[in-house]
Amino acid sequence: MDFFDRFAVPHPSFAIYASMAAIGLTIIAVIAGLTYFKKWGYLWREWLTTVDHKRIGIMYLLSALLMLFRGGVDAIMMRAQLAVPDNTLLDAQHYNEIFTTHGIVMILFMAMPFIMFFMNFVVPLQIGARDVAFPRLNALSFWLFFMGAMLFNISFVVGGSPDAGWTSYFPLAGTEFSASVGNNYYMIAIQIAGIGTLMTGINFITTILKMRAPGMTLMKMPMFTWSALIANVIIVFAFPVLAVLLAMGTLDRQFGTNFFAMDNGGMDMLWANIFWVWGHPEVYILILPAFGIYSEVISTFARRNLYGYTSMVGSMVIISLLSFLVWAHHFFTMGQGAFTNSIFSITTMAIAVPTGVKIFNWLLTLRKGKIVFTTPMLYSMLFIPLFTLGGVTGVMLAMSAADYQYHNTMFLVAHFHNVIIPGVVYAMLAGLHYYWPKMFGFMLNERIGKWTAWLLSIGFVLAFMPMYISGLDGQARRMYTYSESAGFGPMNMVSFVGAAIMAIGFVLIVYNIYYSTRYESRDISNDPWDARTLEWATHTPVPEYNFAILPDVRTNEAYWDAKKNGHVLFKGEFEKIHMPNNSGIPFIMSCIFFVWGFSFIFSLWIPVILTTIGIFACMALRSFEQDHGRYISVKEIEETETNLRGA
Amino acid sequence: MSQLFPMKQVLGFVFSILLTIIALAVYFLDMSFAVGMTILLVTAFIQAGLQLVVFMHAGETKDKGAIYTNVFYGLIIALVTVFGTLLAMVWDM
Ligand code: HEM
Ligand SMILES: [Cu+2]
Numbered sequence: 001m002d003f004f005d006r007f008a009v010p011h012p013s014f015a016i017y018a019s020m021a022a023i024g025l026t027i028i029a030v031i032a033g034l035t036y037f038k039k040w041g042y043l044w045r046e047w048l049t050t051v052d053h054k055r056i057g058i059m060y061l062l063s064a065l066l067m068l069f070r071g072g073v074d075a076i077m078m079r080a081q082l083a084v085p086d087n088t089l090l091d092a093q094h095y096n097e098i099f100t101t102h103g104i105v106m107i108l109f110m111a112m113p114f115i116m117f118f119m120n121f122v123v124p125l126q127i128g129a130r131d132v133a134f135p136r137l138n139a140l141s142f143w144l145f146f147m148g149a150m151l152f153n154i155s156f157v158v159g160g161s162p163d164a165g166w167t168s169y170f171p172l173a174g175t176e177f178s179a180s181v182g183n184n185y186y187m188i189a190i191q192i193a194g195i196g197t198l199m200t201g202i203n204f205i206t207t208i209l210k211m212r213a214p215g216m217t218l219m220k221m222p223m224f225t226w227s228a229l230i231a232n233v234i235i236v237f238a239f240p241v242l243a244v245l246l247a248m249g250t251l252d253r254q255f256g257t258n259f260f261a262m263d264n265g266g267m268d269m270l271w272a273n274i275f276w277v278w279g280h281p282e283v284y285i286l287i288l289p290a291f292g293i294y295s296e297v298i299s300t301f302a303r304r305n306l307y308g309y310t311s312m313v314g315s316m317v318i319i320s321l322l323s324f325l326v327w328a329h330h331f332f333t334m335g336q337g338a339f340t341n342s343i344f345s346i347t348t349m350a351i352a353v354p355t356g357v358k359i360f361n362w363l364l365t366l367r368k369g370k371i372v373f374t375t376p377m378l379y380s381m382l383f384i385p386l387f388t389l390g391g392v393t394g395v396m397l398a399m400s401a402a403d404y405q406y407h408n409t410m411f412l413v414a415h416f417h418n419v420i421i422p423g424v425v426y427a428m429l430a431g432l433h434y435y436w437p438k439m440f441g442f443m444l445n446e447r448i449g450k451w452t453a454w455l456l457s458i459g460f461v462l463a464f465m466p467m468y469i470s471g472l473d474g475q476a477r478r479m480y481t482y483s484e485s486a487g488f489g490p491m492n493m494v495s496f497v498g499a500a501i502m503a504i505g506f507v508l509i510v511y512n513i514y515y516s517t518r519y520e521s522r523d524i525s526n527d528p529w530d531a532r533t534l535e536w537a538t539h540t541p542v543p544e545y546n547f548a549i550l551p552d553v554r555t556n557e558a559y560w561d562a563k564k565n566g567h568v569l570f571k572g573e574f575e576k577i578h579m580p581n582n583s584g585i586p587f588i589m590s591c592i593f594f595v596w597g598f599s600f601i602f603s604l605w606i607p608v609i610l611t612t613i614g615i616f617a618c619m620a621l622r623s624f625e626q627d628h629g630r631y632i633s634v635k636e637i638e639e640t641e642t643n644l645r646g647a
Numbered sequence: 648m649s650q651l652f653p654m655k656q657v658l659g660f661v662f663s664i665l666l667t668i669i670a671l672a673v674y675f676l677d678m679s680f681a682v683g684m685t686i687l688l689v690t691a692f693i694q695a696g697l698q699l700v701v702f703m704h705a706g707e708t709k710d711k712g713a714i715y716t717n718v719f720y721g722l723i724i725a726l727v728t729v730f731g732t733l734l735a736m737v738w739d740m
Contacts, residue, residue: 337739
């Protein structure tokens with residue numbers, strides 16, 4: 001029995017048993033449904049083994065939306081617990097687990113796959129390529145991310161969730177204070193997902209540097225592609241740090257080393273230090289592609305070219321460098337001297353300058369533009385003022401002396417939600433509305449979309465502005481309750497109402513997808529928004545080879561040139577097209593990784609050894625495999641093209 | 648003949664062995680911590696550069712600009728991280 005004890009949840013409650021039952025039933029329902037409708041073959045052929053960047057992108061999107069709801073439920077539970085003083089809805093342990101998983105799920109398993117979705121779906125189309133540089137590696141990236149995310153998510157029904165915060169600071173996260181397997185999940189699940197992300201970084205840098213359409217020099221790339229390039233450069237330099245950090249954490253927790261111990265020569269604060277060496281660049285990995293999406297949306301719907309292209313690019317390059325020079329601003333209060341703090345204060349404030357340049361460029365794009373208020377544009381217009389507010393509070397936090405007052409209070413919580421929600425989440429939603437027709441051949445309903453944007457914004461302001469005030473009044477973050485005499489009650493009640501309104505907003509997004517699937521017109525053109533870049537130059541739905549003839553590019557708005565200035569995009573005859581073959585190895589290998597991770601978390605060494613051999617076997621198989629891809633013949637291309645043109 | 652015999656690689660190999668021996672000597676010879684560390688750091692960086700240029704063929708293709716920019720960028724970030732960490736964790740504690 002001892003053996004099975006470790007899989008039990010240390011702090012069970014009705015909610016956890018209910019979720020176990022729900023998860024079990026869902027899995028049974030999915031399996032039964034797939035069997036009943038005979039979809040296993042379809043699933044395997046078209047999705048599990050696909051190497052097509054568009055399909056991989058869509059799978060990223062589905063995972064991100066799923067995780068958005070998982071993280072959203074966590075959020076609502078936290079706000080409900082804090083809504084009134086001395087609440088007993090959640091106990092301290094559950095609250096700890098929930099804010100921990102909320103943070104990780106939202107950043108690593110919601111926001112990251114959401115930007116991966118955009119990069120996968122948009123970048124190859126925008127640069128006029130037929131796929132990414134390493135399509136099979138791309139599939140492996142996705143499946144590793146997916147298995148990491150799933151592994152993390154089972155923690156709350158098997159063995160218990162991590163509970164030391166998404167930052168997982170040692171010594172709290174060490175075995176001395178967190179004995180349960182929860183924090184092993186943190187180390188291993190994020191490690192697996194992180195390896196996938198690192199591969200994506202390498203893949204997309206190569207794709208963007210090597211596979212652009214003829215004539216597209218670096219300075220003629222659309223702005224989203226630029227932002228993706230820079231974000232991937234940051235990924236390649238930041239994620240190895242995370243990998244090493246997690247490995248050190250694993251060694252400390254499971255193999256008795258003392259990297260982060262308080263004695264035996266360990267350095268307990270080294271975790272915080274290395275964590276933020278990765279962590280700060282990570283927030284810029286999220287925000288830069290978001291900036292890229294806003295740039296596309298704003299120039300499309302202001303009906304003019306982006307103002308200050310060169311300075312947009314320049315500011316992103318500077319941000320990418322600066323983002324590695326500021327990490328200590330997350331622990332100004334840790335005890336280092338004023339000299340160190342001053343250095344990091346200054347570098348942090350400096351980062352606001354290139355960010356400001358971008359804001360002004362968007363504003364100047366709007367000036368003299370003919371603005372069309374579509375849903376994506378509405379999100380972008382809400383983004384500019386709300387995000388600026390978050391940036392300003394960031395500069396407040398950057399003043400190290402003042403940060404002694406703000407640090408680890410609700411003020412900080414308000415700051416980062418203020419940059420992440422209007423900054424990253426709105427960009428994701430704007431992009432979702434914007435690219436939806438390209439993916440699925442119909443638009444999302446505009447009326448519901450605008451309602452959603454307004455509801456989210458009203459909810460956002462109500463939920464997070466009071467936190468600035470209660471934070472300055474001294475309400476600490478990550479406290480599961482407070483007494484009535486603290487006086488935080490009313491403000492937290494307002495926050496709860498705001499959070500509930502946001503929840504309605506997110507439900508409306510799902511309703512919109514349902515509604516539009518049923519009722520929106522399928523009769524739309526390839527370019528429903530009258531856009532400017534290459535992804536709109538191909539058919540909807542996009543054929544698997546993207547472009548029958550690779551486009552010829554002269555400026556950074558090649559498609560606009562073709563529409564307005566008589567530029568000829570597609571010159572020449574059809575030729576046969578070389579495409580990669582599908583492969584089951586990435587999926588199988590990632591499944592083995594899942595078992596590997598699970599066994600590792602529970603220190604089951606024999607399965608760990610067996611699965612390690614399995615992983616290497618998959619890699620060996622790939623090395624010795626002869627797979628030169630396949631050709632699509634000119635006849636097939638002609639057929640596809642006539643069909644799509646006719647439709 | 649010069650095409651058949653990979654002079655550059657063989658010399659590189661000899662040189663990299665030499666660097667390893669020098670680094671190893673730090674362990675066997677009696678010297679101060681500072682001197683030992685300096686030798687290790689210097690040989691490590693030369694070794695890394697050598698591997699990159701000679702055996703990983705950086706600089707042999709036309710995208711050598713991109714490759715060297717990346718290496719340079721990585722170097723800056725690594726140095727900043729190491730010295731920033733030393734500053735925050737050790738020197739200014
Ligand atoms: C003008 C630019 C910005 C400045 C000056 C800035 C400054 C800061 C500072 C000084 C802190 C630490 C405060 C403390 O712990 O007491 C902080 C925390 C944070 N910031 Fe920002 N920030 C900026 C933009 C952003 C952006 C764009 C994002 C994300 C997209 C972001 C996400 C975060 C997160 C997640 C945390 C807190 C993490 C935690 O402790 O759990 N910030 N910011
Ligand atoms: Cu930061």
